[in-house]
Every structure is written in structure tokens, then in C-alpha cells.
Amino acid sequence: MYHVSYREPFMHLSKFTIVGLLSLVCCVPLSAKDSFDRPSLEIPKAASKLSVNFADPENWDGKHIARTMQCRDLGGDKPASPKLSVSGLPPEVTSLVVYFANSRAHDNHGTFRVKEGRTENTWNVPSIRSGAANKLPKGIELFDGGSTWGRAYNAPCPTSGSWLYTVTVYGLDADDKVLSVGEMDVGYAP
Secondary structure, eight states, X not given: OOXXXXXXXXXXXXXXXXXXXXXXXXXXXXXXXXXXOOOSOOOOTTOEEOEEEESOTTTOOSSBOOGGGSOGGGTOXXXXXXXXXXXXXXXXXXXXXXXXXXXXXXXXXXXXXXXXXXXXXXXXXXXXXXXXXXXXXXXXXXXXXXXXXXXXXXXXXXXXXXXXXXXXXXXEOTTOXXXXXXXXXXXXXX
């Protein structure tokens, strides 16, 4: 009598294929990030609200992103993120994580940590050039792998239509625990 091992039907599958299939069947994510590619941060219910504003409102209005700040394919000339002013910081906040996103396409357009620029009540976040990964301003570093493309910031570059881009700022303590969160619209592009 021929005996069939339970392993034989799976002999042609690689370890990676099996792990992928199990994760789909068991609904276990392979990554700590969600479908929006957000930073892997746990936000407690008690997190306070940060106030996030443009530090250069003459260039950013939260409604429409100027062509010069969109990707080069859409006419961008040295595109960069907006400078931000963050207030409402608890005293224990030692760094900020800044996350730019295109929620329609589920794209992470930038994730970086800011370690410098805090005054008593406000934190000034500098502008980051699009595509930056290795040449970041002092006190700035990639966080959680950066953008979907591994950079600190990627300028808006929708393939069609007009898409809304947003920014979320997380205030972290010395142990990387989220103490406060704030968000706002960066604007629509193109």
C-alpha cells in the first residue's frame, strides 16, 4: 500500500511561499506597518493633540500644492516638504516623527525623525528636499525605513486626477512612546 506524506503536496513550494500563504490564511501581517505604510507607532488613547501649522504659509495653504513643490514630472523645481511649526508639546517630548502621506494611493511620502529645533513651546521642522535619504539636515534621520521608496521625503506625484496629501506629526518621549499626535492637510496635487 502506498502512503502519502502530508508534506508531499507542499514539497514544490518554497519556505517564502508557504509563509506568505499562511499569513493570508491566518490574517497575520508580514510587516508591522499597515496597508497605508504608516510608521510602526502605537498611539495610546490618552495621547494629547499637537497643533501643526505651516511655518512658510506664503508657499503652502493646505488646499493646493504649488507645481514647484510637486515631483519633477509635474513641473517641480527643487521640490521639498513644507516647513512646519508644531506646538502643544508635552515637556517629555524629546523627538518628533513626521509622516507625509497620499491616503488615496496608500503611499507613505516620507517618514523622518526630528531631534533638534525645539524651543520651550514650539518645535520647528525644517523643509526636506524630495528624494533625500543621505543628505539630511542636522538633527533629522529616517524613521522606520523612510517613505515607501526608502527616502525621508518624496514630493507629491499623482498619476491622474487630484489627490490629497497629508502630514501627521507624532511627539515621542525618550523611550519612543507616543505622547501626542497632530495632523493636517498639505493640499491637493496637481
